[in-house]
Amino acid sequence: MTSLTRRSFIGATVGAALSPSFARALPATVDVAVVGAGAAGIAAARRIVAAGRSVVVLEAAERIGGRCRTDIAAFGVPCDFGACWFYNVDNNPVARLGPAHGMDVYPASRGQRLRIGRRNAREGELEDFLAALVRCDRAITDAAAGKADLSCAQALPKDLGILRPAIEFYMGPFSCSRDLVEMSAADLAKSVSRNIDAFCRQGLGALVEKLATNIPLERAAAVTEINAFGRSNVDIATARGRLTARAAIVTASTGVLASGKIKFAPELPKRQADALVRLSPGHYERIILELPGNPLDLQRDDLVMERAEDERTAALLANVNGSELCYVDVGGRFGRTLSARGPRAMTEFAVSWLSGLYGVDVGSRLRRSHVTQWSGDPWIMGAFATAAVGAQGSRRILMEPHRDRVFFAGEAVHETQWGTVAGAWESGERAAAAALRLFGIGPKPQPQPAERRQPRRR
Ligand SMILES: Cc1cc2nc3c(=O)[nH]c(=O)nc-3n(C[C@H](O)[C@H](O)[C@H](O)COP(=O)(O)OP(=O)(O)OC[C@H]3O[C@@H](n4cnc5c(N)ncnc54)[C@H](O)[C@@H]3O)c2cc1C
Known part of the structure; x- marks a missing residue:
């Protein structure tokens, strides 16, 4: 996506040293497969790991972070090629995680x-x-x-x-x-x-990357097909082999999904296919x-x-x-x-x-x-997903699961914070919670305490 050579590109990203995962086979089965290691995918995977279930993040590119990318090679200091601002910092889930991960978040x-x-x-x-x-x-x-x-x-x-x-x-x-x-x-x-x-201070992309520490992650593993015909499994084909999961969370951008780089079997319903086009980046x-x-x-x-x-x-x-x-x-x-x-x-x-x-x-x-x-960039294909006139409802349409076990997440799949890192993060967490619930994975929803069920007073 930049004029860097492939070699410097790989060395460029903070902490993005090539993992030995290239030589490794993919796991044959996992509870949840997450497609894409941007903010949404990392948030989803963290939630699944926290629930004690197995997960693998399948990333097409050789680096992680997606549209969050801090480079140090070009200028010798951290430089965000993608997202660099935290919006609404008090409610921003990524900014809140910064200090605990040794990153300095400072006011604009x-x-x-x-x-x-x-x-x-x-x-x-x-x-x-x-x-x-x-x-x-x-x-x-x-x-x-x-x-x-x-x-x-x-x-x-x-x-x-x-x-x-x-x-x-x-x-x-x-x-x-x-x-x-x-x-x-x-x-x-x-x-x-x-x-x-x-x-x-160290770069927003560097922070997002840091939040992926300890998450099972496979680079250069572009997903090419998601087959949800099975009764309880999803079969996934990638550039590095196949695997089976009980659920999949797909976080590739609407541009990538609308381009048909990932084939869905059965095909996505027309309303979801249309939603991808009407939310183009x-x-x-x-x-x-x-x-x-x-x-x-x-x-x-x-x-x-x-x-x-x-x-x-x-x-x-x-x-x-x-x-x-x-x-x-x-x-x-x-x-x-x-x-x-x-x-x-x-x-x-x-x-x-x-x-x-x-x-x-x-x-x-x-x-x-x-x-x-x-x-x-072939794995990004745009900036952030805006809705065409009449297409506001498309974001909710993408929140519907496909065949009950393929869930969409990513910045486009957030009604109020689309186009932001925080929105992507929250959408990933929501998709993970839905996947965990649907398959009986992780804690069942707790009944609301009595006082929480009271109507709120204004
Ligand atoms: C230049 C720029 C500046 C921005 N500035 C800000 C900002 O200051 N503040 C802010 O909050 N937001 C900003 N944004 C928006 C923010 O970066 C995005 O909303 C957010 O990072 C999107 O995260 P995501 O996880 O939804 O998608 P992505 O980051 O796109 O992650 C999806 C991942 O999926 C991978 N992928 C794609 N296809 C496949 C496949 N077939 N198989 C496996 N993996 C695949 C991609 O490589 C990518 O890593 C900016 C965006 C841009 C482009």
């Missing part, structure tokens, strides 16, 4: 800048932008209460004027990896707001620039947007974790078109965008750069 800086041409927005201008965002949020919520779903773009107030492109970028490509015109207002209205609250790529000497004169972890004039814009996260790295993030249609033009065009865009915003010749200050290609 409160400073957010809006550039207007070559200057920072004045306080009043920033207030106008934030007020417009609140108005747009409300308009989308109101639209979602209507009978028919609309696109988020249709739901926006018509009088946003000069702020419209910046608002559209912030709510669409930056927050959701897709343009608002392609997104369901009902789906966005249901999602919880994403407050960027915290970072992990958007596009979000990162251009990482190493800029020694802080030429933009920004603080650590400053987040900067511009009052853009059109869709050719980006978000800047500067001096990440106190380093010399700046992340320039692009998304949606513009991000897709730009990344299709290749790493050089992406880097040129980032350099010229920043030079324009700050009046500094960023090209002459650039030491090294790197770009991601998540949409081109």
